[in-house]
Amino acid sequence: MSRGVGARTGADAPAVDCRELVYRFGPVVAVDGVSFSVSAGEVFGLLGPNGAGKTTTIRVLTTLLRPEEGEIDVFGLATHRFPMQVRRMLGYVPQQLSVDAQLTGYENVWLFARLFDVPRRERRRRVLDALDLVGLSSVADRLAATYSGGMIRRLELAQALVHRPLVLVMDEPTIGLDPIARSAVWERVLELRAMFGMTVLLTTHYMQEADELCDRVGLMHRGRLRALGSPASLKAEIGPEATLDDVFRSYAGDELSEEGGTYSDVRRTRRTAGRLG
Amino acid sequence: MSAVRVEPRVGSADRPSLLASARTLGGRCLTLCLVELAKVRHDRTELYTRAIQPALWLLIFGETFTRIHAIPTGRIPYLDYLAPGIMAQSALFIAIFYGIMIIWDRDFGILTKLLATPTPRAALVAGKAFAAGVRAISQVVVVLVLSAILGVTFDWNPLRLAGAILAVVLGSAFFSTLSVTIAGLVMTRDRLMGIGQAITMPLFFGSNALYPVALMPAWLRTLTVVNPLSYEVNALRGLLLGTASNLPVDFAVLLVSSILGILVASSLLPRLAR
Numbered sequence: 001m002s003r004g005v006g007a008r009t010g011a012d013a014p015a016v017d018c019r020e021l022v023y024r025f026g027p028v029v030a031v032d033g034v035s036f037s038v039s040a041g042e043v044f045g046l047l048g049p050n051g052a053g054k055t056t057t058i059r060v061l062t063t064l065l066r067p068e069e070g071e072i073d074v075f076g077l078a079t080h081r082f083p084m085q086v087r088r089m090l091g092y093v094p095q096q097l098s099v100d101a102q103l104t105g106y107e108n109v110w111l112f113a114r115l116f117d118v119p120r121r122e123r124r125r126r127v128l129d130a131l132d133l134v135g136l137s138s139v140a141d142r143l144a145a146t147y148s149g150g151m152i153r154r155l156e157l158a159q160a161l162v163h164r165p166l167v168l169v170m171d172e173p174t175i176g177l178d179p180i181a182r183s184a185v186w187e188r189v190l191e192l193r194a195m196f197g198m199t200v201l202l203t204t205h206y207m208q209e210a211d212e213l214c215d216r217v218g219l220m221h222r223g224r225l226r227a228l229g230s231p232a233s234l235k236a237e238i239g240p241e242a243t244l245d246d247v248f249r250s251y252a253g254d255e256l257s258e259e260g261g262t263y264s265d266v267r268r269t270r271r272t273a274g275r276l277g
Numbered sequence: 278m279s280a281v282r283v284e285p286r287v288g289s290a291d292r293p294s295l296l297a298s299a300r301t302l303g304g305r306c307l308t309l310c311l312v313e314l315a316k317v318r319h320d321r322t323e324l325y326t327r328a329i330q331p332a333l334w335l336l337i338f339g340e341t342f343t344r345i346h347a348i349p350t351g352r353i354p355y356l357d358y359l360a361p362g363i364m365a366q367s368a369l370f371i372a373i374f375y376g377i378m379i380i381w382d383r384d385f386g387i388l389t390k391l392l393a394t395p396t397p398r399a400a401l402v403a404g405k406a407f408a409a410g411v412r413a414i415s416q417v418v419v420v421l422v423l424s425a426i427l428g429v430t431f432d433w434n435p436l437r438l439a440g441a442i443l444a445v446v447l448g449s450a451f452f453s454t455l456s457v458t459i460a461g462l463v464m465t466r467d468r469l470m471g472i473g474q475a476i477t478m479p480l481f482f483g484s485n486a487l488y489p490v491a492l493m494p495a496w497l498r499t500l501t502v503v504n505p506l507s508y509e510v511n512a513l514r515g516l517l518l519g520t521a522s523n524l525p526v527d528f529a530v531l532l533v534s535s536i537l538g539i540l541v542a543s544s545l546l547p548r549l550a551r
Contacts, residue, residue, distance in 0.1 A: 025551075062393040064550050084293070087395040094393075096386030102316045114308040115394040117301075143319060159390075 013076035015040045015167050015199035016061065020070035023056050030056040032223035033070070038216075040075075040166075043193065043200040045210040047248065048220035054203040055095060057220075058171045061201070062092050074167060088116065091160030091198075093170040099155050101145035105136050108144055109158045116163035130158040133195075134188055150181030157188060161196075168192075170202040174209065182206075186213055207244035211235075219248055226251035302400045309404030313411045323412075328419040331367045335360060335423050348488050353518060357429045361441075361513035362486030364420040365506055368413035368445045369480065372452035374473050375409045376460030383549045392550050398543035402457060406539060409453035410446030417445050430518075437516045440524075444516070447531035448509035452480075454538025461545025486510050505534045 016038040023031040031053040038044040046054045059065040061072050063083040072079045074086045099108050109127045118126050131137050134154035139147070144155060153173060160168060168189070174182040186209065193200055204210055210217050211231045219227040219234075227234055227247065235242040238250055293301070317324065335356065342348055343355040350358040382388040391401055421438075424431055460469050481487075483500035484507040490498055501507040508530040515522025 059550075064389060064392055064547070084395045084397075087393055090393065092390060092393040094386040094389045096384075096389070098386030098390045100312075100316075100387055102319060103312065104315075104319075107312070107315050111308065111312055112394065115305065115391070115396055117304075117395070 013073065014038060015042070015075060016044070016201055017073040017076075018057065018061070018070070019072075021057065021060060021067055021072060022069035023053075023060060023065060024068060025056075029223050031060070034218075034220070034223075034225045035070075036218050036225060036228055038167075038199055038201055040199055041193075041197050042215045043190075043202070043213055045214035045217040046201070046203045046220055047205065047207060047210050047217050047244070048203075048252075049205055051222075052220040053223040054220055055171055058169060058201075058203060062090060062169060063087055088163070089166045091163070091165035091168045093153075093156045093160050093168075093173050095171040095175060097149070097152050097156070099144045099147075099152055099159070101143065104141050104143055105131060105147070105155050105158075106140040108155055109162050112159040113162045118163055126162055130162040131155075133161065133192060134158045148181070149177055150184055153177065153181070153185050154188060157185070157192070161192060164196060165198060167199045167201060170200070172203055172205070174204065174206065182209070189213075207248060211244045217244070219251055221248075221252040298397070301395075301397065302403065305396050305400035306404045306407050309401075309408050310411050313408035317412065317415070324415050327367070327371065327416065330370065331363045331416060331420050332423055334363045334366070335420070335427060339363070339427075348492070350489065353520065354429075356427060357424075357431075357518060358514070359487065360420055360424045360429050360431070361517050362484075362510050364417055364441070364445060364513055365448060365484075365509045366481055366486050367416035367420065368410075368449045368509075369452050369506060370477065371413050371416065372409045372449040373456050373477050373480075374470070375405065375453035376456035376458075376469050376473070377466055379405065379457050379460050379546075379549065380464075380466050380469065388546075389550050392547070398546050399539055402454060402543040402546060403450075403539045405457065406450035406453045406535065406542075407446065410449040413445050413449035414442055417442055432517055432519055440516045441513050444509050444512040444528070444531060447528070447535050448505060451505050451531065451534040451538045454535065454542040457542040458538065458545055461542065461548050464549065480504060480506050484510060505531060 014037045016036075018034060018036050021031050021034045022029070034053065034057060036044075046057060048054050056065065057072075060067050061074070061079060063079045063086055066080045074089050077085050077089075079086050100111070103111070106127060109130050110123070113123050113127050113130075128137065128140070131140050134157050136151060136154055136158065139151070144152065147155060156173075160170075170189070173189075174185055177185065189200060190213070192198070202214075214231060216228070216230050217234070218225050231244055234247045235244065238246050339356040339359045342359070346355070348355055348358075379388060382391070392398070421431070456469070456473065459472050463469055463472060479500070483497055484504050485501060486506065490501050490507070493501065508527040511522045512524055512527035512531070514520045515524055515527070
């Protein structure tokens with residue numbers, strides 16, 4: 001067995017297996033020994049405030065960053081050893097609104113169909129199917145610049161799904177959206193999960209959303225994973241009327257953190273919210 | 278739509294062959310060039326506004342200096358001598374600020390998402406570089422049309438025109454990778470704008486675009502030797518005017534510069550995604 005191939009590989013391996021992950025930005029330890037595992041078909045949420053280390057973890061998972069210590073495997077393949085193979089298994093929706101406003105909805109999805117090597121004979125149908133899945137068929141020929149915030153998020157979902165990934169990774173997918181658009185995005189995600197049986201790994205700091213959507217959650221704070229389990233079990237540990245917010249407070253405390261997100265974290269979040277209007 | 282459960286296609290640990298990697302590189306370049314063409318098709322404003330500068334250089338600078346015979350260009354009228362230089366300069370001005378588009382892509386999350394696709398970094402940079410070349414072709418067309426109107430005696434042989442387009446595409450590819458390299462180092466639009474403006478004029482005036490190298494002081498001649506813009510202009514003059522040139526050397530310098538530029542820029546690209 002070559003280095004970087006996990007003990008369990010292929011369809012029997014966990015969809016995502018994160019082991020003792022450490023990542024630093026200079027002197028700041030962004031992720032500090034985080035371990036968790038996500039089974040195939042599960043909806044798993046990484047929760048926590050800005051600066052908790054969620055996005056850095058996602059960036060290692062999506063092969064954008066190389067782990068300094070520890071590793072993440074996707075279906076048994078280490079992200080830093082087999083980045084190309086791992087990327088083919090992932091669909092990624094980043095925190096920022098990442099569609100190209102100068103292209104139409106169709107062209108935005110078509111671009112990702114080509115980059116993920118969707119065969120030419122199937123490409124057009126797959127692009128149209130992906131747009132249909134997210135309810136954007138009727139506006140496929142409009143420039144993405146004319147889309148609303150909720151439509152852009154759905155277009156990003158179509159981009160992430162056109163190659164039918166095994167794992168859908170979403171970093172704060174509903175940040176800045178109004179409640180109706182948020183619920184519309186989640187409805188689509190759950191429909192697609194039921195349809196394709198894919199694994200979903202998301203980050204959010206909306207605890208209520210995570211409570212309703214996730215099979216299991218991991219609570220992150222200051223780079224560490226403070227709690228891991230199903231929303232129901234975590235709440236039960238605190239008390240009969242507890243919410244996930246209560247769970248989070250019990251692990252992270254109530255103190256204001258001066259390290260709660262860097263300037264670029266806040267700028268990214270505000271830019272996304274600003275673009276959504 | 279009916280519910281269709283897709284069988285998992287778990288990735289294999291096998292490495293792709295060299296041939297498969299080459300196909301990926303070519304396919305990604307083509308894809309990014311097609312995307313660039315689609316953007317130009319949706320908004321042609323840039324094509325019109327970018328035509329203004331070469332028009333001014335040819336109509337005002339070129340016509341005036343042709344009349345006053347200030348720059349000796351042998352048997353070739355100065356306007357004819359200038360036109361290939363302006364073609365290369367116009368393409369340079371597009372390419373040298375291409376890094377700003379990469380920073381925009383970074384800020385809007387587009388770059389992050391592209392980097393998370395199964396696309397080698399070098400293929401992404403090469404795709405962006407040749408996309409800059411695709412945009413620069415519009416400048417070739419503008420200068421050719423203006424030159425025809427102004428009576429410049431180009432060789433209109435289609436093969437020579439194709440060669441001129443290739444020279445401009447390669448030159449633009451190099452300068453866009455230079456821009457992406459600077460973007461990877463300085464990380465912000467403002468700094469890149471400043472550096473771009475600081476290096477554009479030395480690249481332009483330190484080449485043979487406006488005047489023969491023989492007229493330059495010795496120290497400036499040294500700069501022309503290491504300036505790929507000079508080789509691009511040489512190739513364009515050789516192809517379009519039939520002047521003495523060494524096309525194999527000119528194209529070899531442009532090709533090697535572009536490849537080196539792609540390698541250096543792709544090594545810096547991940548810095549932008551951090």
